[in-house]
Amino acid sequence: MCMLYPTLWLCLYGFFCNLRPSEPFLTAYLMGPEKNLTEAQVVSEIYPIWTYSYLALLFPIFLVTDYLCYKPVLLLQATSYxxxxxxxxxxxxxLAMQLLEFFFGLATASEIAYYSYIYSVVEPAHYQKVTAYCRSVTLFGSAAGSLTGQLLLSLAEVQLVHLIYATLASVAIAFVAPWFLPMPKRSLFFHNNPEAQSSVTGALIRNGDKSESEMPLHHKGISKVSLSSEKTHRGHGLWEVLKMLLTDFLHCYRRGPLLAWSVWWALVTCGYFQVVNYAQALWENIRPSHEYVIYNGYVETMSTLLGAVAALLVGHLPVSWTVWGELAMCLLSLLMAACLLIMDMLPSIWLCYGSYILFRATYMLLITAATYQIAASLDMQRYALVFGVNTFLALLLQTSLTLLVVDSAGLGLDIFTQFFIYSGYFAVISAILLLAWLYKLARRRKSDGDVLSQSPADLDSL
Incomplete structure (x- = not known):
């Protein structure tokens, strides 16, 4: 019962927070008669505010979440929604829509509390189960919300504003759930103790969609602690916490393979965020919602569910990621670039929809493989830190990309030119990965050649 009560309320909260029928149709709503905004305003002046606010709030929310022991930040997130x-x-x-994007950025940054709360109130033996419950219920809520919105639009023929009402009702229900959660008595850094050190995720930070990095549920190192946290189990002040974070950060990123996988993570996640954020604007240009029936909800539903399946497949694919990882990442990154090029160049909404679904599923597969590779060399607390830093780097890159190609203060490019650049971005990532794999292959052959050349001498010495 100790595990069931908080898990039930947290899953209820996660489901209704992500049950947002209006999400696939937000661009159409903003550009429709209700708000009457132009495409340039929506794409170049409103949507970038989410990126900037998410980046600015990410680290402060990380510290506040730990200091306040999670539950108050869950309430803050619910209120923001x-x-x-x-x-x-x-x-x-x-101006009002820009302020709205700030609050949505605050809600997104506060998701850290959702993915860390449960580990402060249940025993380590239950971590695997509660992780699966909390992760799957958010994906199911997101898919159910997209499907509900599409069915209301297509079958009931409701107006877009009614989807906003439905979403508001859902987040209002979600607002009730955190009040019934028990208040944790421990946290990862400020109020830690021996039990808290073994947290599976601690303060896992994800991004935007709906997120989409899968956790290694069968990791064996559940009893390990971080380098800096082994020294004490008392509460800490802000300065001590910052020193602990810096110590763990330097220790983790000294490792070459970890650094390489993390850089790839940040690069690809940056591009993924951009595509997901601005795909609706592209669809609106290809098939305007005021002229045709749109099917964005079905597309988001299928891409979410297929992405979840792709993530699950990673644990069963007979691929040696340590040997073939760079080549596999290269080919799949090239596939993602091709998907974006098709979305940009071919004026067919059905090809655009299909390419988007394939793009998201491929990302889910890749990011899950990267998660396992990074987590394999980490204890659990450093796992939380590394993925938090990686997400922060992805947002930093996304902010730079947004300022350069999207924001009206930068180039302010049209949506088709943006997606052409995003396609080239993934093609460059693919080329870098190919060079990395060829370099690794050359080093391995050179090493094998050195061993063979030394073998006769070794035999003679015998």
């Missing part, structure tokens, strides 16, 4: 959708219904104008 309610404010976001109330403003989406009632507020008008460019």
């Amino acid at each position: 309610v404010v976001t959708y109330v403003m989406l219904l009632k507020a008008d104008g460019l």
Whole structure:
């Protein structure tokens, strides 16, 4: 019962927070008669605010979550979602929509509390189960929300504004759930103890979609602790916590393979965020919602479910990622580049939809493989730190990319040119991975050649 009660309420909260029927149709709603905003305003002046606010709030929320022991930040997240959708219904104008994006960025950054709360109130023996429950329920909620929105739009023929009402009702239900959660008495850094050190995720930070990095549920190192946290189990001040984080950070990123996988993680996640954030604007250009029936909800539902299946396949694929990892990543990154090029160059909404689904599923597969590779060399607390840093780097890169090609203060490119650049971005990543694999292959052959050349001498000495 100790595990069941908080897990049930947290899963209920996660489901209704992600049950957002309006999500696949947000761009169409903002550019429709309800808000009457232009494409340039939505793409170049409103959506970038989410990226900037998410980046700016990520690290402060990380510290506040740990200091306040999770539950208050869950309440903050729930409140931010309610404010976001109330403003989406009632507020008008460019400035109001930019403020709305700030609150949505605050809600997104606060997801750290959702993915770390449960490990502070249940025993380590239950970590695997509660991780599976909390992770799967958010994916199911997201898919159910997209499907619900599409069915309401296609079958019930409701207006887009009614999807906003439905989403507001869902997040309002979610707002109730955190109040019934027990208040944790420990956290990872500020209020830690021996039990807290064995947290599976501690403070895992994910990104935006809906997230989408899968956790290694069968990791064997559950009893390990971080380098800096072995020294004490008392509470810590802010300065001590920052020193602990820096010590663990330097220890982790000294490892070459870990650094390489992390750089790849940040690069690909940056591109993924951009594509997911601006795909609706591309669809709106190819098939305007005021002229045709759109099927964005079905697409988001299928891509979420197929992505979850792809992530599950990683644990069963007969691939030696340590040997073939760079080549596999190279080919799949090239596939992602091809998907984006098809979305950009071919004026068919069905090809665009299909390419988007394949793009997201491929990303899920790749990012899950990267998760396992990085986690294999880490204890659990460093796992939380590394993925937090990787996500921060991805957001930093995304901010730079947004400023350069999307924001009206930068180039402010049209949506088709943006997606052409994103396709080239993934093609460059693929080329880098190919060079890395060829370099590793050459080194391995050279090493094998050196061994063979030394073998006769070794035999003679015998």
